[in-house]
Amino acid sequence: MGRRGRRVEGAARALPEAIAALSRSLPAGPSPEIFRRAKFDRPEAAPALWQLLFRVLSPLAANNASTDLAPEAQARVVKSALVSQGYPRSALLQSPEGGSQGSRELLLALSWLLARGPWLEQLLAQTRVQLGDELPQCECDILASREIPAPHVQTERPVDLRLVEWLMGKLRFRWRCLMSSQQEQCTLLSKIHLYTSGCHSQQRLGHLSVAETEMLRDPENGQQLLQALESENIRLEAALEWRRCELVFWQWMDTVLDACSLESPAVTSQPTVLPMISEHGLRELALVKQELQALQEELQEVAEPRRAAWEAQVGGIGQRPEWSTIRKTLQEAVERELVALQGSWEPSSNPAPPQRPHRLVRSKDKSPGPQGLQAAKVIRTLSAQEASLKSVLHQLQSQCQRELARLAGALPGLIWIMAPGH
Amino acid sequence: MTQSVVVQVGQCGNQIGCCFWDLALREHAAVNQKGIYDDAISNFFRNVDTRVVSDGDSISKGRISSLKARAVLIDMEEGVVNEILQGPLRDVFDSKQLITDISGSGNNWAVGHKVFGSLYQEQILEKLRKSAEHCDCLQCFFIIHSMGGGTGSGLGTFLLKVLEDEFPEVYRFVTAVYPSNEDDVITSPYNSMLAMKELNEHADCVLPIDNQSLFDIISKIDLVVNSGKLGTTVKPKSLVTSNVGTVTKRHKKPFDAMNNIVANLLLSLTSSARFEGSLNMDLNEISMNLVPFPQLHYLVSSLTPLYTLADVNIPPRRLDQMFSDAFSKDHQLIQADPRHSLYLACALIVRGNVQISDLRRNIERLKPALQFVSWNQEGWKTSLCSVPPVGHSHSLLALANNTCVKPTFMELRERFMRLYKKKAHLHHYLQVDGMEESAFAEAVSSLSALIQEYNELDATKSMPVPDVPRLSVAM
Amino acid sequence: MSIVTVQLGQCGNQIGFEVFDALFRDTQCSPGLCSKRENEAYQASCKERFFREEENGVPVARAVLVDMEPKVINQTLSKAGQSGRWKYGQHACFCQRQGSGNNWAYGYSVHGPKHEESIMNLIQKEVEKCDSLSGFFIIMSMAGGTGSGLGAFVTQKLQDQYSSSLKMNQIIWPYRTGEVIVQNYNSILTLSHLYRSSDALLIHENDAVHKICAKQMNIKQISFRDLNQVLAHQLGNVFQPTYSEDGSSHYRRDPLGDLMEHLVPHPEFKMLGVRNIPQMSENFLAYSTFTWPGLLKHLRQMLISGAKMEEGIDWQVRPPFSGLPPLGKMSVHKDLHFNTSIANLVILRGKDVQSADVEGFKDPALYTSWLEPVHAFSMWKTPRAFDKYEKSAALVSNSQLLVKPLDMLVGKAWNMFASKAYIHQYTRFGMEEEDFLDSFTLLEQVVASYGSLGP
């Protein structure tokens, strides 16, 4: 205690400031006093923390769609979100829903989130005021929601495969509709950029964005935009401050953890908790496994005879003096190639699509414009991506075709006539 | 806009052609009041500035300066062509469009086809090319000739082959006048038979015309006119027999009237291609719709109402009568009865103030009485041209691909065989260089094959034809 | 969003003119009882879709005119010019001197490739004038050569070049008793090709429209112009602005896309028929009053009995198992005439449209077993009256309505094909018998698929 004692002493003033900074940087963050009370697991601190966690963890809350959810429901959302992110402590998960208990556990959960990475920054980024024009960050995320949504209409009637065809057709039309809307949006954006060129105070931007132009056209909205921007600035300042002095908070959290680790020692099983992994995830996993196994078999089929042929042939080559060096270089080259290949599916080594927020800027061709990502470069990356996805799709389709053709061959007395072009 | 070139061969061809140009000029004069050279006129005429010596230049737009017929006149005698050149139509032709000889073909197909054919091939080709050069888009050659004589049938059919080789894309419509039974040319069965083979092989469409039928029609018109019934009066501005432009001015000459009918047929046939209408019919549509098999390209035509062919002012009868008449025996331009034979296809080319509903109504009305081949139960091709013949409110030209042409061909074969069995006059033909006897046999078998095709179709007439089993979809 | 119309051949150009004229006339009509602002929004929406502005203020149709011979195009241009209200673009026409001669193969294999570049350039120029392109409306007949053959070719090229834009073909089905003798060949070739390259085939039968002219419009001597005007009226009723579903104050941005998404997502079912009510001569209109329940009742019966117009509806036809008491012994047989739908779109325009009740169209018995009304039925509306009618309703239906005509058409063409008649006319231009067989196969499938919808 002695060694730590001095530190805590020194941090006596710093701690409230750090917590205050954290609070300010969070959306509707609670007062430092709440944090203090939570350390002592005081019930009055719980509701505020539930609220906070709900706000930062629920995607619904981000849309302001269901902030008026019942406390129990909010708690459920918080718990399942924490579980899905792998929060290890079961004490919180077992706590009664939305009650006033467990404010310390809530504090721990919040800290856990903070400790794991730039969570605060991500929160800020999620709600950032958009001034510039952007293309959607990654359309994939928007379109391909991997979660299975609950069907709108729980159909009582049996489903005919033709309904699936119908829905697929609808989807194709929606895609095309998106395409043309997207085209229009580009046309309009580009016009606005062109018409306002030279207006922006920041030289490197040159022209106004839609938000900025809209602000000029409709001052009332502009007022709101300005306010939003200013409050974001306040939160950003707070976040910076928090970053500067968070150490003291973690030291303090240590003491919090010490306080509670005695209370909830060994909860071995997690009976009440929601399933850790969705059925969907498991099925996906099984699917990938199947495909990998198929690939494995195919590789075996081609590799083994080649190896045998090679062994037969190698007798002659193996005698040559230069062979061993050549073999070594080849092996190294292949290894490099494969390592690079392996690396290409690790997300960290995949900077291709710009993950950073970006702002669309129209720049004149060939003029030495501002620094930034060139659209042409992104287009190249995307084209490559598109081509590879296309080939994947075609490959799947021809796999299906082979499979169905096999079936067709087995049926006598019928002629299958495919669409022309096959 | 497309253009057509008329090639008139022999005495008969040139006489009909002459009528045609006269009527065509008058029709366009009536429609085109402003004297502007337009697309419709350009179909048959080119506009030439006579002040410019160079002949090649045609004027494509603007006022009509001097119209020249898109025609090539061919005869191996000089008489008819000279008459034309001295007559009122002399301005629409010039010497560069003519090919004449003085010797004549002597009613011998072989002389026309083989002798004059090889003699004049280059010259003919040159004139044809020249006429084609004057066109923006040459679509059709109308070849007019008789079957019985020597020049028309011989050189006329020789020409077909030349056209086919030189202008494969351009349609060849032949108006062929068949000799009547009382034909005074003894060798006419030979000539016709030999010509038939050429028509079978090298024409896209043949409109057979029978002199006898034309004569009957004229008689009927005369009867109406002379009977004094119906308060008929001679129309001052009518198109037909008061043809000042033709060779002779004698009204009573039946050939003039008969030629006029044929000229009218050509005008009606091309009306929809020349003038506006709510349902156009281009010339290339005719063979497309009416020729189901390459050989069966003989189209029986009928023109109604007949008074459009006469100088008389008969009060218009019901419109529907016009449609009924077109299918009656008396109105056909060959001796045939389409109503009692089998239709392969039928076209109705309507001019004047007639609407689609009139057309539909009449087709529905007439259909039950007509027999169509099983696979073409609704084989109607229709067109509506808004410009009627001069002086009339409407008219109808019916073209039928009908097995009723068969008797004409059979009779022709019979008459031929009667001579051929005796080898009568055969030597006149065999003397001619390049003419061999096998040509006769080949001509007969060609015609017989054609007759056989009609026979086979006729055989399907009485028996019910079951529908061919369709492709059967499993699911 | 804008729609670029491509008018092909005599029929396509004549109809195209009437369609634009009808659309424009309607925007100039007295708006009935809707507010001025409302009316302005309606006009603006229509204009954005079908017209563009030019400097001198005369609206220009977003259209490309294509024909292989000049007569009809010249006529069409001058008619539009004379109207003084709107006009066609100065360089929006393409014509040649010589038509396709009723020969599909000539249009598709000769004219098509020969003039592809010029035609596609014209279309592209028109497309570039749209801020936002929804798709193409291609008007053509299927009997002739230019409309059908070149139309199929151009549609194919549009599919290649503008794959994400929508393509709707307005097809004129020829008189059953023949306009063109080879119409059945041309038709099966057209339909089968469009089934591959187009998104929706909106079909008008000349016979049906003719009957409407005779029976409903009381026209004695019916001209093509009369037919085309009825048709244009029906199309206007479908494509003039209606409110979008979510908010009631916005006009639908992309009617073509919405319509297709509702009606033709399935690749085997692309044929659409249009019915509208009321349709009558102006003389009678003044003496007539309509109620929504009355109109909708008639429209529904037209749908289920497969009637093409209001007059002569067979009231005996009942949906199967609809819970209504059967009408004696008759009803058993009448079921056979019941027209099963895949999907329907009802469009209502005019006074009190909010009060109109379309429940009758949501009966599951109307639809094929595998599609529920929630997927199969949709409704558009606007209080703005359409073209002199205080109230009017249109129905765009993907149903068995056209399967019988199609079956007959295929049968006739097959008979002709079996005798090999006219085949030489097509093989001259590079087609093969195999091509015919492909077309027959596809259409037999379409017939079978539509046929198997029924109860």
Added chain:
Amino acid sequence: MLGAKVDCLLPTDCARRLVAEMQGALDACAHRQRQLERSLRVSRRLLQVWEPARTPAPEPETKEEAATPACTPNAQDLKELELLTQALEKAVRVRKVVSKARQRDRTPSLASASNAATSGATAPAHSQAPSQASSLASGARSTKGVQRATVPSRSADPECRRRSRGDRTQERTEAQVTGSGPGLRGQQMAPGAVPPSTELFTLKEKGTLLQLPVAFRKAASQNSRLWAQLSSIQASDSTDVTRAAKTEFLHKLQMASGSSSHRPSAAEVEAHVQSLRKARTLLRLHMQKELSTAPTDWMQEYRGLLILEGLQTIVGQCLHRVQVLQAAVTEQLPGLHLVEKPTQASSLGGGEMDTSWSPELLLYSSTEELQTLATLKLRVAMLDQQIHLEKVLMAELFPLINTQEAGGSPQLALCRAAYSLLCEGGEQFLTVLRDDPTD
């Protein structure tokens, strides 16, 4: 009638999954579409004639709209004139109210004050105005402008006339000049830089004259500075001490929760699955590339062999990873550590590498380029979605087809639909003909 009716019904589970997947995809598209529509509406409005979104005078039409639809078109002109006069009078009143309100309250936000006052006067029509305005074409707009400019010449008040053109901008500028409240942020907002013209204009005509207000400029530059600071501070991540403290905290928390091992979370599994999926795709592509090139000499032959064998090894590793994951997920082997370090791909809680938070510029040079870019993005997303659906369909349909009675109608129906969905992306269809037409 014409065809036999054959259903191809799906088993419940399969049906539920397929419909849910399709519906999900449809909803995702619809969602994106709505987003786009919203931003399109804003952009479109910007390109139309500029005038204030809300005119001080209530438009006569709105009044008419509210009125019963009994007014006949004949009397319309008269009525319009009358309404217009009324509206003008009201405008004067409103203006008075506004200025009074400003003097009385000295509200910090001018906008809200005038807004409240105006909306008080014009009641419900307001909320609709902007959206309706957006759907008006420029043509219709300008005529209206002209109309309004000419008709009220009856009104004696010249200010009224100018006002009736509805140039809110002008009003605002003027208000700012007269009001000039000290240190009010809201007032600095006023776009004094908008060309001081009373004329309506479009962005195309006068867009280059626009200028951003000072207050906004300040806030914006501060904003970007702060983001940059945040990025840089995070890149250095304060001190190692802090990082160590955090790590220790996490460790202790883990220990304190009773389970020392790391159990994968849903997000992690998802990340793994995603990377495995990508791995599988790339591996297959690589294999095909290798197989499609014929070796020209023995060196290449050897190289190809090595690659194929190497790929085999990698696939084996991946399979192992799958097994470990499966095991960990189903908890059959508690406490087993994953062989590879879990990738940090989950949307929250990872990505220490990517630390820049300030926006990067994405430079484009032409509309076409922008369109290409956007289209490609969308197309990639769509392909992704399509591939996903394809796999789901494959997984669900093939077992089904194989269990059906061979050659039976249900199987045929199933095959046809499956062909269309699986091989043609639902665009084309297959015809099955009977070989024997007599049947």
